[in-house]
Structures are given as structure tokens and as C-alpha cells.
Amino acid sequence: MAQGDKWPERMFERYYDDYRAVARAVLARDSARERIQPTELAHEAAIRLFKLEKMDVSQRTHFLSLSARVMRQVLVDEVRRHRAQKRQAPVLTEWPGAEPEEAGTFDLENFDQVLSRLQEADPERAWVVEQRFYAGLTLEEIAEVSGRSLSTVKRQWRVARAWLLEELSHE
């Protein structure tokens, strides 16, 4: 990966299978505790596949940002498959960065559906969530990648987060 500054979307398509393999391994490993962190998955995939630790900070951020959508798709596909095999045991996840006792855990597939609804209603706010949740970017990094101001991103995240938590509490 010498050309670390070129990450066309095609790249992610090409590595789709590899992503899936990593996702599958993580799911298999973590199924004992039946709870996974999508951001860990993103980082693990990136480290294993692209030697992420050798990238500089800005490359790394861009890389993760571009992979968010792919990671989301892979994860949901794999969770579905996982559930089909394990006879419907739901895969739980946690709010990124939260302590387990804080924000609680929820069904990843539900979360994905709720996020899709958010995407329909408000693509910009949903994008921030996707970046935060599936690429594990900090709000500062999201601001950097999107060219929006940090205060805008923070506000978008805060609104989206409140909405999502509220929706998830009904699921």
C-alpha cells in the first residue's frame, strides 16, 4: 500500500471479501459474549488488511472514513448470516465509547434499521453517525474529513444521538 493517499471506492470493493472474512472471524470470536463493537471491527479489518498502523494520521482518518459504508454493509450481512446459522440469536452491540452500564446495549440489526430511517430523514446527521459508529472516527476527525466545522459536527452528532437513543428505546 505504497500509495496511501489514493483510496478510491473501488479499492474497498476489491477487498470486500477480505473484509467479510475479518468480520466473520470477529463475529465468531465474539459470539461467546454475544456483543461486538463495530468500531473495533473496522480498526481490526483496517490493521489486518492495510497495515493501518503504518499510515500517517491523516491517511488513516481518510481511509477509515471511506470504509465506513462498506464496514456497515459487511457487518449487517455478516450479522444476518451469523443469525441464520445460530438460529436467531441477536447480535448485541454497544454505543461507541460508552461504558456498558451507561448507555446500554442494543440489537445491531435494529440499530442498522433505525439508522437507515435516520438516513432517509436526514442524510447529513446519519453520515456523522455512520462515521462515528462504523469507522470509529472522533468528532474532530469527522469534522476534518467532512470540511464542516467541529461545532456543526458536534451538534449534528448530539441531535442524531438523542434521536437514535430515543428510537432504540422503543425497539
Add this chain to the structure above:
Amino acid sequence: MPGAEGATERRKRIMDAFDAALDQPPETRTEWLEGAFADEPDMIAALKAMIRADEAPTILPDHVDPTASLVPPERVGVYRMVELIGGGGMGEVWLAERDDGLFDHRVAIKLMRPSLYSPELEDFFDRERRLLARMRHPNIARLFDGGVSVEGVPWFAMDLVEGPPLDEWADAAETSGSAKQDLEKRARIACSICDAVHHAHRNLIVHADLKPQNILIDPAGEPKLVDFGIADLVAAADDPALAKRYPNTPTYASPERLDGGQPSIADDIFALGTVLHGLLSGRWIEKGERALSAPSEAAADPARSNILRGDLDAIVARARAADPGERYASADAMANDLKAWLEKRPVEARQGGWRYHADRFVRRHKWLAASVAVALIAVVATTITISVLYWRAERALAAAEERFEEVRGMARYMVVDLYDELEPLAGAGDMRARVADVASSYLERLSGLASGDVDLRKELAVGYGRVGRAYGLTATNGTRGFEQGEQALQRAEELLAPMVEAHPERHDLKVELSRILSWRSSIAAYARSDVPEAHRLLDRALALSDAALAEVPGDADAAYGRWQTMLGRLDVLVFENRGAEAVALAEDQQRRAASLPVTERYAAMRPLMEAGVENAWGDGLYYLGRPRDSLPHYQQAYRILEGARERRQADVRVRTRMILYAYAVSTVYQDLGERGPALEWARLAVEDARILAQFETSPAVDQAMSLASLQYATLLVETGQAEQGVAEARSAVERRRQTAAADPNSDDARSGYLFALKPYMQVLELARRRDEACAVAREADRGWTDLYRGRDMPTGQARDARIMAEAVARCGGS
């Protein structure tokens, strides 16, 4: 109006309201929203819930980085900024000089809103710049360089045009000479503008932001269009991760653009009409103004009004028609009308004839929409040929005559969804929104570009072909659907055949005709059981694709077209029980697969076709009485698609076929008496079907699901798990019952349910639950009688009804 808003709009409004509430200090927040939404109690409740959620503890980083505001760079690339000459919503325009000492060159540099450099954006710039560089036109200011400055500011270098924008020029222009001479001069300028826009359209570039400020008049008095294609770049730079947004100049935008449509040729034409209106009448449209009176009425000078009335009014009106289909199909057509006026020829916009053209355009638009949409949504129709299904019938019934009706019944279910999509489309164009969006945005880009009758007729033929295909496969009672399908295909053939004669150099026409003939052969074989005719049609199809391939050896369309024809041949051979020939042909096709060109366009199709060959190969062997030998081929077909599924998770065609192939393997094992693997493969089919059903509900999926379920149920009973087997079969039948209940007027849904009762009854018989089996038989018997009271029952239905009636008789009457 809260009562009228949809769920999506409501969510957005709640979030925006919450955002506003956050601007209030926390202690008065609740008070504020109670006041702001006093008449909407559920809004207040929703917002309060969000405030509670917001206060739930979780980590939210709170340290702030000061965001540095970017100052304009001193230089970009080889240019040094000299002087700010303009500004606007999307950035600043600078006069700049080339200062690498090589030669003198003054350019206009446009700086865009600072946006963070991203590789994706750079790729986009590269692509667009290449596109823009293709434009060489005396009336277009060339965009010849661009990039991202070290400060991260995207920039473009353009020809520097030293002259006023069109509106200023027009207002200041001295009316030397008569009103007529002045208007002729303006019409000539408008003509040049139209020519320039047409040139861009032919390069697949829309301006998307045409307005007098973007049209400069150079010192020689010639118009120069600036900012071509920049709208696209701006949209991308704005936020590549989100949907495209375009700069907002609503005053000149078309009604469909204001409704959120994408920029298109028709939209540029509308803007041209508005510019022309201002140029001719001297009164420029104002912000917020939508309806304009005719130029002749808007003009202050009576002499001018008199000249404008008639032809020029009509030209403006046509360009600004509310319905995009009624506008000029191209900027070229608009220029021609202006030239006609200048040369005192009849103007097309005023002739009765234009209606014909407009209608023709709209019609073509619809057909094209139909064909593109069908290509996109024909989950089953274009690729899952009837043959994939009829071996199922074959195996179940083992009687060639009955096979055909069963095939037809199943094929019908598989494409009901397709038909449903097609119906509203042919009427109001109101089809599944996303597909329509995709299709029409491409269409709008293309419309007005394709000129000449050959392409138009080809498009029509393609449309007829797809529609014919759809009709043929959705044939319901009797053979009417097949007849309609055949008629449509024949019309396609009638359009294409003479063109193939007249244009021997157009190999694409041969490929298209070949495709139509292949489809006709399917109808000949399955609808009319006219196998010799099917072979004759396939021979012609083959000759055409061979001729196309001889002319253009590597042509992917021709190569894949030939392959499809061969798949059609395989289907017919299997249909006729000519197993040995089918096997030989399949072997040959499989060998040839290696030489198929690899192209992105057919990447999704290819595994389906390769699996199709393996499947036909398996069929051939199976009917030669070699079930054991057929197994590896069915399994190979399954494995090929397993690979395809990994790459294209959401391809329903792949998933549906996998279910059918797994089902085939299961039935062969069942024939061989190996119940273990038979059960295993049936289970695989059922699980695949369940996954598919999670994200796709359609009659096709429904059908595949019941097939798999009932097979699985039978095997469960046969392997001593009667309880589970019966439960499985019951749930499969239940799904069909629900489908039928949801659509009480559909004969198809109703017969689908009744068809499913037979295997259910058989499972019950197998499980020795005689009373329940008899009850099911009676229900089916009654159902068939009621459904076809006073009508002729198609053969397949009649056969099923007869079997159920016999079962009732065995049970001892009702």
C-alpha cells in the same frame, strides 16, 4: 401542516426542532418548546423524550479545536493571483497571471469554497477535467487547468473573458438601427449560445447554472459561456459523501429542478428560454418570479412587441414549457428555430407538427424508461429463463405435455412483480421511485442527444422487446399474455429487421435483433409448443450474432448475445428431451466460456450464464437417465453462484437461482434414495430462501420459498420426522394463503395457493394423516371449482384440480 407530513419529514422536523431547542439554555429548554409547539402535543412529547435521551450519560468529546478560516492563496499552480474580479455563492474569481516565465498568459481563476482535500474528490476532479477539456467551442470559455492549492482550496483556471455579462451588455446596447435589426443581432447571439450549449450536451456535460451572468460578451461582440460543468464540481466538492447538491440559482431553474430534480438537458433548455426571454424583451426575470408573460407583452417598445409577437414568442414558450417533454429536445433544435426566424423560414415551434415531435419524444422517453427499468428490475425475466423452472415440473410430473403448463404457471408467478412495475410505468411513469429516478436521470442526460431515426427506432424496438418479454412471461389465463408478448416482440422485429438490412455496418442492430429472436423462440417453444419454429428462430438469432461477431470480433454485446442464444437452444433441447445433444452443447459452451470477453457490464450476468450452462448440462444428463452424473453439474451451478453471491450480496437473481439449484440437487439425491444429503440440500435451500425473504418479498421469492419448503417437508417426513415435516409444509402453505388473502382479486395469487395445497396434501398422506390430507384435498377441489366457475380451466390448473378431485373421491366424498 403536521397532519399531512410523512414519517420521514416528521423525523427531520423533530430533529431540526431539537437542534433549535439546544440553542436555548438548558433550564428554559422545556418551557421554550412548550411555547413553540403549543398546538402540537405529540411534538412536545417527542422533543421531551429526546431531551431525556440527550441527558443519558455517554461519552461526548467536548474539547474544541479552533477551526482556522482559510485565506485566498497567493498563487495556485503556475499562476499568481493579481486582482479579485468577482465573487459569488460558490467562491471568488481572480484575475491571475502565469508566472513561470514561460509565456504571458492571463487567466481567470475561480477559487471554490474551501473544502478539505480528499483523494476521492481529486479523482472526481481528474475525471471531470478530462470531460471538460473535450469542449472546444468558440463560444465557450475553456476550462484548462485546475487542482487543489497547498492550502486545500480547489481552483480552476479558465479563459479570461474581458467583457460584460449578457444582461449588462443588453441593457447598455445602443439600439442603433431599427428594432428589427437590433432583434436580429440578439437572435444571432442567442443562436451562438444555443450552439455552445448543444456542443456541451453532446459531450454529456450540462451547464446546470445558465444565467445571463454566466454569459459574457467579449470585445468582438461574441458570447462566451463560462462556468460550464462547474456546477458538478461544486456539488462534488461540497460534500462528496452526500447526495449531490447544486448551486442554487432558482430564478433560471426549471420547475422540475426546483422540485429537487437533477440537472438535465431539458433543464438547460428551460434556462436558455428564460435567458432568451430577457434578451429579446429587455426585461430580465426577477428573483422569485416564475410565470412570465410572452416577450411581446413584456417588451416596453411597441415596435419591438410587434416583431416579437408570433414566432419569437413561440420559441420562448416552447423552450420554457412546464413539461420537459414539450420543450425543444435539444439546444440545437432551438438554435435551428432561431435561424429559421432569421432566415424567414417557418418556425417549428409554431407548426402543428411540433406536437407530433413532442409526442414522439415523450413516447420514446416512456419506452426507454420502460426498457431501462425492466432491465434494472427484471429480477427474473431477462435471465432466469423458463427452463430453470421447468425441470422442476419435469421432475415432479415427468410428462412433457403437462410440463409446459406447469412451467407457464411458475414463470408467471416469478414475474408478476415485474408486470406490476411495468403497468404503472406505461401509464403515469409512477413506478418504484428509486428505479424511476435512476432510469430517468440517465434518460434526461441522453434525451435530445440521440438524433436520427435509426437510433430512435432501435430504442423503440428495445422497448418493445423488453415489454414483449415481460408480457410473455406474465401470461395469465389462456394464452392472451403470450400473444401480447409475441405481438410486441414481432413489432420489435419489424422495426429492427429493415434497419439491419439498410445499415449492414451497424452490428449493434444485429445483436438487438438476435436478442429479440431468442426471446421469440422461448415463446414459440413454451407457449405454443412449436419446437421447430423455436429452432428456426434460434438459427436466425445465431446467424445474426455470428455476423456481428465476425465484424467486431471482441464485441461483448455480441458475444454475450450469442451465449444467451445458446442457452435458449439448450433450454429447447432439454424441453424436447434431446438430452444427448443438450449435453454436447453444454460441454461446448462451457469450453467457450473462457474466450468470453471480461467486461464490467456483464460481470453480474456472467456467473448466472455459466451456472445456467451447468444446470442445463445437469438437466440433459438427468433426462438421459443418469441422475448420478447430473449431480456434479447442479452442484457446480450452485457453487458458481455462491461465488457470485459473495461479490454481490444483494443480487436477488443469484440468490433465487441458488435456491432452485440446491432444490435440484436435493431432488436428485431423493431419486437416488440418498435421503441424508437430500435433506441437507433441501435445508440449505430453505435457509437460503429465508435469508432472501428477509430483504426481498416478491412472488418469485415466495415461489422459490414454497418449493424449497415443501421439498424439505417431504424429506423430513420420509426420514421419520413427520411432526417437523408437516409443520414445515403447513407454514409454506400458510405463506401462500396470506399472499392470496392480501390480493383477493388476483387469480394468480389464488391459484398459487391452490397449487401449493397439492404437495401439502402429499406430505400429510406421507405422514399418514389421512383425515387432514382429505380436508386439504376437499379445500383444493372446492377452491378450483369456485375459481374457474363458468370459465375454461388452463391445462395445468385442470390437471391439478383433477388430481385433487380424485383424492377427494378416494377419501369418500365430502
